Amino acid sequence: MEELINFHDYSLAIIFAIAVLVFYALILLVISPFSNRLFLQNNELETIWTIIPAIVLIFMASPSLQLLYLMDEVNNPYLTIKAIGHQWYWSYEYTDYNDIEFEAYMVHTEDLINGQPRLLETDNHMVIPLNNPIRVLVSSTDVLHSWAIPSLGIKIDAIPGRLNQTSLFINQAGLYYGQCSEICGANHSFMPIVIEAVPYNTFNNWISTQDTED
Template identity: 60%
Template sequence: MAHPSQLGFQDATSPVMEELIHFHDHALMIVFLISTLVLYIIVAMVSTKLTNKLILDSQEVEIIWTVLPAAILIMIALPSLRILYLMDEINAPHLTIKAVGHQWYWSYEYTDYEDLAFDSYMVPTQDLAPGHFRLLEADHRMVIPMESPIRVLVSAEDVLHSWAVPTLGTKMDAVPGRLNQTAFISSRPGVFYGQCSEICGANHSFMPVVVEAVPLQCFEDWSLLMLQDS
C-alpha cells in the first residue's frame, strides 16, 4: 500500500516485482553516473582550457563517445530483456482466474471451479470499515493461494480497461473481444491493491483491484464457502 510522500516503489510481493525494482535501481545508477560525467565536462570546459581544438578533434575522443554509449545501452538492454522473458513465461499455473472489466467494476471467474464467479465493486466511502482504504477497497476480493503460480486471463466487456497491481509487478490491458494473459506468484500473504490503469470513462477511478493472498488451506476453505453461497 502506497503512503503519502512515498519515494520509490511499493514493497515487492512477487519475484518479478523484485527483479523490476533491482532493474530500476541499476538503470538509475547508470543515469546518475552519466549525468555526473556530463556535468563535470561542462564545468571543466567553462572553467579551464579544455576547449582546445586538438582535444575536441582527436580520434580518441571520437572513439570514446561512440563506444561508451553503445556499452551503456548493452548494460541496460540485457537485464531488460531477461525481465521481459520472465514476465511472459507461464509454466503450469496452479490456478487460472478470468478477470473481465466492465464499466465500472471487475468480475472474476475461477475457471478451475464449476460455479465460482463473482463481481467486485468498489466499497462506497460511507460503508468503509475501520482500516480500509478509500477508493481502493472492494466488496469481494480476488483471493489466491500464496506461493502458487497464478494465471490471470484478462478481457473486457465494453471498453478498454487495464488490470494492474503494482506490488505484484503485473499490468495487463483488458481489450473487448480479446483474451490477454499474465502470471505471477505471491511470495507472502497479504492484501494488495491496484486500480484500472486505462482511462475507461467517467468512473475510471472507481474500479479498484484487490488481491488477497492466503495460505493454501485458507484458500480452499474460502472457495468451499463461496461455492456453498452460490
C-alpha cells in the first residue's frame, strides 16, 4: 500500500504539470494573436507534443509495471495461510503449524467491547508476524466472495474450486480491517476480516496457545 500511495503521488505530479501546461497554452491562444500563429500549422511543435506524451507514458508505465510485479510475486514466504469464504464468515488454515484452523465470525453490536468498530470486528483474528513475507491462498466453498483489506491495498476474489494467492508484508503492528467486497448475497457486508500484526515473539506465543487448544 505504501508503494501504491507513492505511485499515486508520482502520477498526480505528472498529471498536474500537464494540466498547468495545457491551461497555460489555452490562455495564450485566447489572449494573444501571436500565439495563434505559433500554435497553428506548426509542424515542429506538433512533432514535439507527439513525442513528449510518449516519453511521459514510458515514465509512468515503468514504475507501474514494477509495482504490479512486486504485488504479484511471492518470494520464499515465511508463512502460508489459507483464507476460505463461506456464507457468511471466513475461515483460516495455518497449514505450516500442525493444521491450525479456526473460523472468524462478525461480533454483533451488542457484544462489542468499547473501542471495537461496529460491523468490522470478528471473534477470531488472523494473526501474522511483523516484517515477514506472508502468502495468503484465497478460495470459497459456495459462491464468489472477495477478500479485501483496503488499508493494505489488497482485494482478491475467492472463487469456488480455485486458489488465488496474494502476499502480505506488514511493518507496523496493529489491527487491519476489511470486508467481503463481492456482492455474494444478502449478508455479504457482514463478512468482516481482521488481520492482527504482532511481533515475532508474540506470534510464537499465539501459535503455542492454538496448539494447546487443539
